Amino acid sequence: MNDLSSARLSRIPATIITGFLGAGKTTLIRHLLAHNAGRRLALIINEFGDIGVDRDILRGCDDLGCDADAIVELANGCICCTVADDFLPAIERLLALDPPPEHIVIETSGLALPKPLVKAFDWPQIRARLTVDGVIAVVDGAAAAEGRFADDPLKLARQREADPSIAHDNPLEEVFEDQLLCADLVILNKTDLMSAEDEARVRADITAVLPRAVRIVGSEQGRIDAKILLGLNAAAEDDLLNRRSHHDDEADHDHDDFESLIVEAPTIDDPASFIGRLARIAEAHDVLRIKGFVDVRGKPMRLLVQGVGARFKHSFDRPWALGEAREGRLVVIGEKGLNAAAIRQALER
Numbered sequence: 001m002n003d004l005s006s007a008r009l010s011r012i013p014a015t016i017i018t019g020f021l022g023a024g025k026t027t028l029i030r031h032l033l034a035h036n037a038g039r040r041l042a043l044i045i046n047e048f049g050d051i052g053v054d055r056d057i058l059r060g061c062d063d064l065g066c067d068a069d070a071i072v073e074l075a076n077g078c079i080c081c082t083v084a085d086d087f088l089p090a091i092e093r094l095l096a097l098d099p100p101p102e103h104i105v106i107e108t109s110g111l112a113l114p115k116p117l118v119k120a121f122d123w124p125q126i127r128a129r130l131t132v133d134g135v136i137a138v139v140d141g142a143a144a145a146e147g148r149f150a151d152d153p154l155k156l157a158r159q160r161e162a163d164p165s166i167a168h169d170n171p172l173e174e175v176f177e178d179q180l181l182c183a184d185l186v187i188l189n190k191t192d193l194m195s196a197e198d199e200a201r202v203r204a205d206i207t208a209v210l211p212r213a214v215r216i217v218g219s220e221q222g223r224i225d226a227k228i229l230l231g232l233n234a235a236a237e238d239d240l241l242n243r244r245s246h247h248d249d250e251a252d253h254d255h256d257d258f259e260s261l262i263v264e265a266p267t268i269d270d271p272a273s274f275i276g277r278l279a280r281i282a283e284a285h286d287v288l289r290i291k292g293f294v295d296v297r298g299k300p301m302r303l304l305v306q307g308v309g310a311r312f313k314h315s316f317d318r319p320w321a322l323g324e325a326r327e328g329r330l331v332v333i334g335e336k337g338l339n340a341a342a343i344r345q346a347l348e349r
């Protein structure tokens with residue numbers, strides 16, 4: 001074995017999980033933690049508009065044998081923009097664990113572009129010790145079938161075939177596509193919400209965007225075998241030229257196209273009617289994502305609320321802790337121009 005391949009073998013593999021807001025990244029990682037065949041995994045979680053919802057959901061993995069020290073949350077914006085300040089120290093912290101992790105899983109925020117993060121693995125300090133095992137793009141199949149990431153995905157895919165340099169002015173679509181363009185594996189999630197025809201159409205749309213032969217695997221609730229997700233051996237940091245991005249010509253990128261707000265949620269009596277209200281707010285204000293925790297009067301447990309577009313789910317996730325303030329808080333994410341005052345008023349009413 002030559003020096004290069006033995007050095008590569010000794011590096012710790014890292015898997016980057018990307019995917020648009022609400023695609024199912026946290027759900028997939030939770031499943032992976034519960035079914036990782038004893039592998040010592042460490043996690044880096046990055047959220048946009050964070051109130052620690054994903055962290056809280058994944059901390060539930062304490063009972064799944066994942067050490068709390070092995071979860072690092074990066075809440076200050078997008079990791080791809082804060083590599084030196086946030087990402088490097090997070091990696092150092094995980095590598096200092098005794099014993100060190102066997103595999104690091106990084107959940108990017110739903111608005112992150114994965115390529116700058118892969119580039120960070122080319123930094124000497126990281127390159128010497130880690131390699132990108134693979135970039136996994138999780139797609140919200142139901143949303144894609146409704147064309148929520150492009151004005152008309154089929155039309156665009158056809159235009160793109162005719163002209164690969166087609167201009168984009170839809171930031172949602174650019175983020176979605178950048179995630180696909182960087183992927184080594186695509187998980188088409190939420191197949192339970194799609195008809196067979198929708199699934200076939202979305203697969204064709206995704207294939208039209210993918211620049212290389214990349215496998216697309218369907219899933220429900222992110223239930224994918226760890227053997228499929230981990231061990232792709234892509235060494236993506238050595239393959240950056242093949243991962244085109246809409247932002248390749250930009251010295252830096254920002255997320256000015258999107259914004260988030262944190263809203264205090266009132267104590268409620270009836271989850272179903274509150275969820276109905278949230279769905280109407282999401283629809284009226286073009287909200288992309290709402291998630292957080294709410295206090296239900298008389299209930300010992302807090303209510304976890306999750307909305308993707310106007311589709312909502314809620315469940316009681318854990319009892320309020322002794323001495324913990326029963327304060328409801330929701331993060332609301334949308335494209336720039338969200339009417340924060342109206343949303344707050346409608347929510348706090």
Ligand SMILES: Nc1nc2c(ncn2[C@@H]2O[C@H](COP(=O)(O)OP(=O)(O)OP(=O)(O)O)[C@@H](O)[C@H]2O)c(=O)[nH]1
Pocket residue numbers: 019020021022023024025026027028054109110111189190191192193219220221222289291306307308312313
């Ligand atoms: N019906 C259905 N719902 C799903 C599936 N996978 C995830 N969900 C739900 O979709 C919502 C978003 O899932 P998450 O796993 O939080 O998505 P995410 O990509 O981590 O979201 P962000 O971190 O906010 O970008 C939650 O309400 C999940 O319960 C699925 O396969 N089918």
